[in-house]
Amino acid sequence: MKYVLMFCSDGADTERFARMSDEDRLAQYERVARWFADNRSKITGGNQLGFPTNATTVRWSADETPLVTDGPFLEGNEVIGGYAEIDVADLDEALRMAKAWPPRGAVEIRPVLG
Amino acid sequence: MVPSRSGRCLAEGRAGSADEALARVFRDEAARLTSSVVRLIGDFGVAEEIVGDTLVIAIERWRRDGIPERPGAWLTTTAKRRAIDRLRRDATYARKLADIDRGGEIGPDEVDDRLRLIFTCCHPALAPNARVALTLQAVLGFTTSDIATAFVASEAAIAQRLSRARRKITEARIAYRMPADDELPERLASVLAVLYLAFNEGYLSSRPAAPFRRDLAEDAAWLTEGLANLMPREPEPLGLLALMQLNLARSSARFDAAGRIVLLRDQDRVRWDRAAISSAIALLERAGAMGRPGPYQVQAAIAACHAEAETWDLTDWVQVVLLYDVLMSMTPTPIVRLNRAIALREIAGPEAALEEVEALAGELDGYHLFHATRAELLRDTGDRETARVAEAAALDLTRNEAERTLLQGRLLTM
Numbered sequence: 001m002k003y004v005l006m007f008c009s010d011g012a013d014t015e016r017f018a019r020m021s022d023e024d025r026l027a028q029y030e031r032v033a034r035w036f037a038d039n040r041s042k043i044t045g046g047n048q049l050g051f052p053t054n055a056t057t058v059r060w061s062a063d064e065t066p067l068v069t070d071g072p073f074l075e076g077n078e079v080i081g082g083y084a085e086i087d088v089a090d091l092d093e094a095l096r097m098a099k100a101w102p103p104r105g106a107v108e109i110r111p112v113l114g
Numbered sequence: 115m116v117p118s119r120s121g122r123c124l125a126e127g128r129a130g131s132a133d134e135a136l137a138r139v140f141r142d143e144a145a146r147l148t149s150s151v152v153r154l155i156g157d158f159g160v161a162e163e164i165v166g167d168t169l170v171i172a173i174e175r176w177r178r179d180g181i182p183e184r185p186g187a188w189l190t191t192t193a194k195r196r197a198i199d200r201l202r203r204d205a206t207y208a209r210k211l212a213d214i215d216r217g218g219e220i221g222p223d224e225v226d227d228r229l230r231l232i233f234t235c236c237h238p239a240l241a242p243n244a245r246v247a248l249t250l251q252a253v254l255g256f257t258t259s260d261i262a263t264a265f266v267a268s269e270a271a272i273a274q275r276l277s278r279a280r281r282k283i284t285e286a287r288i289a290y291r292m293p294a295d296d297e298l299p300e301r302l303a304s305v306l307a308v309l310y311l312a313f314n315e316g317y318l319s320s321r322p323a324a325p326f327r328r329d330l331a332e333d334a335a336w337l338t339e340g341l342a343n344l345m346p347r348e349p350e351p352l353g354l355l356a357l358m359q360l361n362l363a364r365s366s367a368r369f370d371a372a373g374r375i376v377l378l379r380d381q382d383r384v385r386w387d388r389a390a391i392s393s394a395i396a397l398l399e400r401a402g403a404m405g406r407p408g409p410y411q412v413q414a415a416i417a418a419c420h421a422e423a424e425t426w427d428l429t430d431w432v433q434v435v436l437l438y439d440v441l442m443s444m445t446p447t448p449i450v451r452l453n454r455a456i457a458l459r460e461i462a463g464p465e466a467a468l469e470e471v472e473a474l475a476g477e478l479d480g481y482h483l484f485h486a487t488r489a490e491l492l493r494d495t496g497d498r499e500t501a502r503v504a505e506a507a508a509l510d511l512t513r514n515e516a517e518r519t520l521l522q523g524r525l526l527t528m
Contacts, residue, residue, distance in 0.1 A: 001287045090289035091239055092297065111286045 002044070002112035003094045005084045009105035011077030017103075031102035039086070039097055046084035081105075085112070134329075136176060140169060140255025141333055143186045148252040149227035151193050155201070158234060158290045159280035162252050164200065166276065168193040169257050226292060228253075229344050232337075234283070234290050236305040244279035245308045246315075247272055254333050264315055264330050302345075306354050306410060309338050313358050317365075335362065352401035353411030359394035360417035363387040374519050379426040391421045412441045431460040448477040456487060464494035482511035 009017075020028070036043065052072035059067045074080070088094050091109070098107040147168070151161040168189055182188045235248040243265075250256040250264070258276065262269040282288065293301040316330025335358040342351035367385040370376055398414050416437045423429035438454035452474055459467035468491040471484070478484035485508035492501035512518050 090287045091237075092289055092293070095239070109286075113285075 001090060002085065002087050003091075004110050004112060005046075005086060005094070005098055005101075006080050006108040006110065007082045007084075007101065007103070007105065008108060009079050009081055009103070013103070013105040014077070014079070028103060035100060035102055036084075038100075042086045042088050042093075042097065044085045044087050046082065048082040049080060052079050132177070135181060136173065137255075137329060137333075139181055139185045140172075141336065143189055144169075144251075144255030145228050145231055145253045146186060147189045147193060147255075149231055150190055151197060152231070152290060153227075154194065154197055157284055158288075159284035160200065161197075162248065162276070162280050162283075164193055164196050166251055166258060167196060169251070169255055173257065228340070230290055230292055232305055232341065233293055233301055234288065236301075236308045237283075237288050238300070238304050239286065239288055240279050240282060241275075242307070242311070244275050244282075245304070246311055247275050248279050249308050249337075250312065251276065254337060302348065302350060305341065306338075306350055309334050309341070310354060310358075310410075313338075313361075317361055331358070331362065335359065347404070349401035349404040349406050350408040350410050352397050353408060353414045356394045356398040356401065357410055357414040357417055359390055359397070360414060360421050363390035363394065363421065378420065383424065386421065391418075394418070395421070407440070407444075409441060409444045412437055412444065416441070429460070431457055435461060448474045449481070452478060452481075452484060452487060459491065459494075464491045467491055468495060480511065482508045484508075485511065 017025070017028075052074070055070075055072040057069050057071060057073045059069065061067055072079070086094060086097060088097070094109050098109055101107050144165070148161065148165045151164055152158050155161045155164070171192060172185075172189060176182070176185075232249065232253055235252055236245045240248070246265075247261050250261050251258070256264070258272050259269050261267075262272045265272070313331050313334035316332070316334060335355065338351060338355045338358060342348075342355050345351055364378075364381065364386050366387070367381040367383070368376055376382075394414070395418050398411065398418060401411050401414075416434055419430055419434050419437070434457045435454065438450065438457055441450050442454065452471065455467045455470035455474075458470060468488070471488050471491060474484060485504045489501045489504035489508060492498075492504060509518060
């Protein structure tokens with residue numbers, strides 16, 4: 001069963017990350033790399049995403065005119081930093097992977113249709 | 115179908131006991147029915163829907179014709195028929211249909227089925243009130259209407275809640291199986307929380323007419339006992355069962371003749387069921403012997419302190435506060451802190467307790483018992499004016515008729 005894991009963070013997480021020493025940040029990157037390595041057989045795709053400040057969003061107004069705005073869809077502090085496409089037996093396996101995600105923050109697990 | 119003795123009761127129109135008989139049958143048969151249908155269809159979501167429909171059909175027929183001699187077989191046959199209809203309508207199930215037509219029978223009960231069922235209904239990925247609704251229907255045989263009545267919600271709202279939960283189980287693929295050993299503590303906690311929520315809803319119902327709905331509380335206790343029997347090496351189900359039984363043991367004394375709530379401190383302890391208390395404490399000791407304390411065992415121990423005390427004043431309050439300290443180390447919630455403060459008052463006085471309570475204002479502002487407790491402590495420290503305001507705030511927030519009467523009474527005496 002396919003799911004997408006979306007790796008999210010909010011203002012508090014971003015702050016915590018910014019205040020990390022270079023050493024700690026390096027250690028964090030290593031933990032993340034290890035997570036990808038450990039779960040290699042279950043991950044079928046994914047990417048780290050560019051900063052939300054470089055995002056562009058298309059919305060529709062009530063009269064169905066598309067509106068283009070600078071910035072991400074999510075308002076305020078919340079950011080999707082990256083995603084992984086996974087293929088596992090069921091939700092419990094997806095949960096196990098998500099719970100092991102080192103940076104913490106939040107991980108959304110969304111089933112892939114079809 | 116030959117009507118049974120309870121069928122004749124139905125025919126004679128003794129509605130109360132007939133409905134009780136129906137409820138008992140559904141309670142006894144629901145889990146087995148759901149497990150059978152899941153095994154037949156392979157999809158929990160669809161199976162659960164069929165079970166819900168089957169219960170409704172059964173109520174209509176049995177009220178008219180009486181409860182059949184073998185109700186379990188009747189339910190299974192009816193559910194199977196609906197399942198086949200359903201499979202026929204949906205092409206993706208064509209293969210399953212072929213299996214059944216070839217004479218695939220619903221197999222015998224497996225011991226693990228009931229556990230699998232309970233754990234699936236209580237999966238943490240489902241919203242808490244969805245877990246409760248699913249458990250009540252699929253495991254205890256409540257109809258959508260029964261659940262709506264129990265939770266003072268519309269039938270449409272409950273139907274939608276069940277429908278969403280079934281869909282999520284299917285679309286997010288929540289597996290129908292026992293959790294792995296390392297997942298078990300968290301998963302078991304989720305199950306016990308559902309059972310306790312259902313118990314409390316029955317124990318202090320928010321329905322206007324009946325302040326104490328025994329059946330939901332008793333059904334939750336019944337299921338907890340079943341769970342404890344299925345998991346004999348786990349202490350927390352025993353702890354929860356002891357807690358429920360200790361609460362139920364006091365039920366005769368909780369309301370006076372006029373249906374008003376009697377506070378624990380004022381209850382006539384002669385009316386407590388001493389045999390039930392002894393039996394509950396024995397369960398708690400059995401749990402304790404396993405050497406793995408947990409929040410429900412601690413809450414039961416607190417309830418046991420009350421149960422063993424001859425009067426409110428003779429309660430071992432030092433022990434109660436100590437137990438709350440332990441509970442805080444396990445589940446540091448504002449409500450536990452509030453309850454600890456109530457006990458603290460008995461050993462440290464109202465000022466110390468009030469200080470604790472005031473600190474919870476931010477988190478518990480929407481909780482009527484917070485305001486009621488605060489009101490009492492303010493009165494005890496002599497601040498009658500502020501106490502009156504707090505009591506009014508409590509009254510505003512409580513939905514339960516018996517509690518409203520109690521709080522109104524207290525407001526009048528301020």
